[in-house]
Amino acid sequence: MMPPKPSTNTADDPVAREIAARLRVYLQESVAAGEGFLPFVDYMQAALYAPGVGYYVNGAHKLGEGGDFVTAPELSPLFGETLATWLAPVLRDDLGGSGTLLEFGAGSGRLAGDVITTLRDLGVEWERYWIIEVSPDLRARQQACLETALEPAEYRRVAWLDSLPEAPLRGVVLANEVLDALPVELFRWREGRVWQVGVTTRADGALTLAEREAPPALAGPVKRLAAEYGPWPEGYLSEWRPAQAAWVTALADVLEQGVAVLVDYGFPRNAYYAPERHQGTLVGYYRQQMIQDPLAHPGLMDLTASVDFTGVAEAADAAGLDVLAYAGQGEFLLGAGLPQRFEARVGNGEDARLTMQAAQAVRMLTLPGEMGERFQVMALGRGCAHLSLDGIPDRRGRL
Numbered sequence: 001m002m003p004p005k006p007s008t009n010t011a012d013d014p015v016a017r018e019i020a021a022r023l024r025v026y027l028q029e030s031v032a033a034g035e036g037f038l039p040f041v042d043y044m045q046a047a048l049y050a051p052g053v054g055y056y057v058n059g060a061h062k063l064g065e066g067g068d069f070v071t072a073p074e075l076s077p078l079f080g081e082t083l084a085t086w087l088a089p090v091l092r093d094d095l096g097g098s099g100t101l102l103e104f105g106a107g108s109g110r111l112a113g114d115v116i117t118t119l120r121d122l123g124v125e126w127e128r129y130w131i132i133e134v135s136p137d138l139r140a141r142q143q144a145c146l147e148t149a150l151e152p153a154e155y156r157r158v159a160w161l162d163s164l165p166e167a168p169l170r171g172v173v174l175a176n177e178v179l180d181a182l183p184v185e186l187f188r189w190r191e192g193r194v195w196q197v198g199v200t201t202r203a204d205g206a207l208t209l210a211e212r213e214a215p216p217a218l219a220g221p222v223k224r225l226a227a228e229y230g231p232w233p234e235g236y237l238s239e240w241r242p243a244q245a246a247w248v249t250a251l252a253d254v255l256e257q258g259v260a261v262l263v264d265y266g267f268p269r270n271a272y273y274a275p276e277r278h279q280g281t282l283v284g285y286y287r288q289q290m291i292q293d294p295l296a297h298p299g300l301m302d303l304t305a306s307v308d309f310t311g312v313a314e315a316a317d318a319a320g321l322d323v324l325a326y327a328g329q330g331e332f333l334l335g336a337g338l339p340q341r342f343e344a345r346v347g348n349g350e351d352a353r354l355t356m357q358a359a360q361a362v363r364m365l366t367l368p369g370e371m372g373e374r375f376q377v378m379a380l381g382r383g384c385a386h387l388s389l390d391g392i393p394d395r396r397g398r399l
Contacts, residue, residue, distance in 0.1 A: 016300055023053040023299035024207070031201050037212055039198045040294075041242065044183035047298045049134065055299055056181070059137040070288075071177055072263070072329075072371060073111035076361030078341050079333070080114025083261065086336035087172050088124045089386035090259055097125030099171035099258060104178045106131045107138065109145030111176060116146075116154055129158045130165070168256035176263045179312070180304045182247060184239035185218050186282060186294075189232045194219040197237070199295065207295050217242075229273040238273060238280040239305045245315040251380075252319030259381035260321075263329065265374045266307030268398045281306035309376055310399045316380045324387060325379040327395045330372025333365055335391030 027046055031038045048055045072079040091099045106112050112129060119126060133139045139160055147155050186197035194214040199207050214222065221240055226232055251260055266272070272281070284291035286301040294303055313323045325332070342362055346355040366372040381387070 019053050019058045020297070020299045023047070023050060023058075026050055026053060027199065027207060027298060028201055028205060031199060031207075036200055037198050037210060038200070039196055040186035040209075041183045043199045044294075044303050047301075047303055048181060048183070050299075053299055055302055056135045056138075058299060071107055072365060072375070073107060073114065073176065075364050076358065077110070077114040078338060078345065078358065078361055079365060080111045081118045081341045081345075082333050082336050082338045083111075083174070084115040084118035085122065085341060086388070087259065087261070088119060088122050089388065090172060090381075090384050091119070091126055092124045093386040094384055095170055095258065098127050100127055100169050101129045101171055102132070102165075102169060102173045103129070104132050104173070104175040105138075105181070106133055106142050107176070109142035109149075111174065112142065112158070113146055113149035115174070116150055116158075120151075120154070126171075127157070130161050131158065132161050132163065134162075164250055164254050169254050170257045172258055173251065173255060173260035175260065178264065179241075179244060179247065179262065179307045180264050180266070181302075182241055182243045184241045184282065184305045186237070186239055186280070187214060187218060187222050189222070189226060189230075189236040189238075190234060194222045194226075207298070209295065225269075225273050229270055230275065232273075232275050233278050236275070236278045238277070239282055241305070241308065241311075244308070244311055245318075248312055248315035248321075248380075249319045252316065252321045255321070255380075255382065257383035259324065259379055259384050259387060262307075262312065262378045262380070263375060264307045266309050266376050269308050269310035272306065272308050272310075307376070309378055312378060312380075313396075313399045321380040321382055323378065323396055323399075324381050324384065325377070325389055325392050325394070325396075326399060327377055327393050328368075328373045329375035329377050330366035330368065331393050332377040335393065337391075338362065338366070 023046070027038070027043065030042065030046060034042075046054060049057060052058060091097065101115065103112055112131065116126075116129060131139075131142060133142065143160075146158055150158070188195040188197055188211060195211040196214040196218055197209055197211050200210040202208055213219075218240065225240075271277070282294055282303070282305045284294055284296055284301040284303050286297050291297070291301060309326065313326070316323055327335070342358055346358050349355045364370045379387070
């Protein structure tokens with residue numbers, strides 16, 4: 001029988017402690033089943049998604065105030081309003097008002113609400129809004145948010161799915177901070193060889209990192225990366241995300257016509273695997289703090305690693321999707337209509353508090369020292385003749 005939801009995901013919450021303890025036992029058993037070694041990719045899968053106890057499915061509060069991290073839609077409705085405005089011509093002109101919107105991992109539901117209400121204000125029709133969400137508590141939070149934010153007729157067209165639909169989709173796909181949560185292999189480069197980093201247990205049962213010579217499925221890709229982007233210093237540590245190409249391929253298989261917008265922190269491959277990035281990008285987020293130890297709070301801490309956007313583009317091209325746009329989040333939003341949405345929101349500036357809040361949100365979303373450069377935006381699609389790219393810098397050459 002599963003424990004009730006914790007009131008928080010802090011280590012001093014008794015229910016959270018119970019969930020963490022159950023996950024620790026699960027991980028210890030997984031290590032034992034693997035003859036004393038659990039590859040990090042499997043550890044990350046369990047820490048985030050193990051049924052009932054993984055971080056994304058255990059009921060702990062994650063997003064926004066009182067959670068572990070804040071996403072762009074939580075900062076301001078300007079993010080969703082800008083995306084909706086930029087994508088409106090695809091729904092209206094390319095798809096004739098009959099398109100489907102599909103969002104992966106909808107967080108609190110804020111992005112969906114902002115997109116739908118903006119499309120309503122623009123007079124743009126859509127057929128349905130699907131949300132793929134693995135977290136039961138986030139799904140409930142999204143339902144409560146959208147039932148309040150939307151008109152009844154709009155809310156009736158929102159549905160939650162467990163996986164991608166089988167039938168081809170014509171519409172718009174949104175994936176904000178999704179790829180970074182796909183588990184990664186953690187590897188180390190030493191003496192010209194690839195070592196797989198994983199988890200083992202000490203004599204007292206505590207989890208600790210360990211290494212073994214990498215199997216061919218990991219050693220092959222890493223050696224190719226080393227040959228192209230090295231030489232790497234001794235002890236170079238980084239990540240490789242084995243499920244990323246399959247995720248893009250599955251998206252391409254279902255997207256018959258339309259555009260997919262991926263927003264995440266990441267780099268082109270030559271920057272990701274540069275010799276100076278010798279500690280990789282894997283981090284945890286716990287109570288709004290960045291944690292370097294990936295084993296610090298299993299089940300209570302988010303784990304994330306940056307996205308190799310060159311790999312995303314390669315997978316999209318192989319699957320028949322066009323890479324329509326690639327840019328930093330700041331320059332993308334500014335080119336996609338954020339200034340106009342800001343003016344529409346603040347009007348003549350008479351409401352000083354509203355103007356200040358909106359201006360602060362714009363800074364957070366666009367400045368290089370905030371989210372403007374750390375986050376990248378990539379648009380993939382097919383059959384989108386009316387998507388405006390004129391104001392968006394073309395950074396595809398960096399891939």
